[in-house]
Amino acid sequence: MTAKIKLNAASGGGSVSLQAPSTAGSDTVLEVSSYNTVLDNTPSWLVKLSSNYTHSSTNSWQIAPLATEDHDTDGAFNTTTYKFTVPSGKAGKYFLYYHQQINDNPDDGENMQGKIEKNGTALDYSYSLAVSPGSNKTTNVHHSFVTTLAVGDELAMWLYHHEGGSVTYSAGSTWFGGYRLIGG
Numbered sequence: 001m002t003a004k005i006k007l008n009a010a011s012g013g014g015s016v017s018l019q020a021p022s023t024a025g026s027d028t029v030l031e032v033s034s035y036n037t038v039l040d041n042t043p044s045w046l047v048k049l050s051s052n053y054t055h056s057s058t059n060s061w062q063i064a065p066l067a068t069e070d071h072d073t074d075g076a077f078n079t080t081t082y083k084f085t086v087p088s089g090k091a092g093k094y095f096l097y098y099h100q101q102i103n104d105n106p107d108d109g110e111n112m113q114g115k116i117e118k119n120g121t122a123l124d125y126s127y128s129l130a131v132s133p134g135s136n137k138t139t140n141v142h143h144s145f146v147t148t149l150a151v152g153d154e155l156a157m158w159l160y161h162h163e164g165g166s167v168t169y170s171a172g173s174t175w176f177g178g179y180r181l182i183g184g
Helices: none
Strands: 004-008 015-019 044-048 053-055 068-072 083-085 092-102 111-118 128-131 139-149 154-162 167-169 175-180
Touching (some): 092 111, 092 154, 111 139
Antiparallel strands (some): 004 015, 044 068, 044 175, 053 167, 083 154, 092 139, 092 167, 111 128, 111 154
């Protein structure tokens, strides 16, 4: 007789089985443990513009005024200074991402750029550049990457455009977020 334990998936389709060997020289113990440890990717945040934002200084970098939080698990993003600060005990590798959109402004060959600064210095691999393909075209930049952060490091997203006049960043399409990687 073969001993077998079969557990069916709760949502249907598929199962997990444990089956004893057909012969054994001595008793074999199989131990199944339950762990209540929760692994999560915190801190985690996503912030965006509160409304459309006019950036009137062409050829200059401007910190993105990200004052609306979608979420901020550790309260580590300051919506007054527009900076994320790595909390105590949360050093490690982080996945960072951002998106910026200028509505209907740049003309053929004009560009926009985005970057993330850490402690006032641009992270080399955070730059993104987009060149407008025609007159008055909506233009986007976006980027994502992994970097190592220490407790107290400050991050901020920056905006830049070479349009020749004012541009309007879309509140619905300009954001910055990230989270700490488990085991990072």
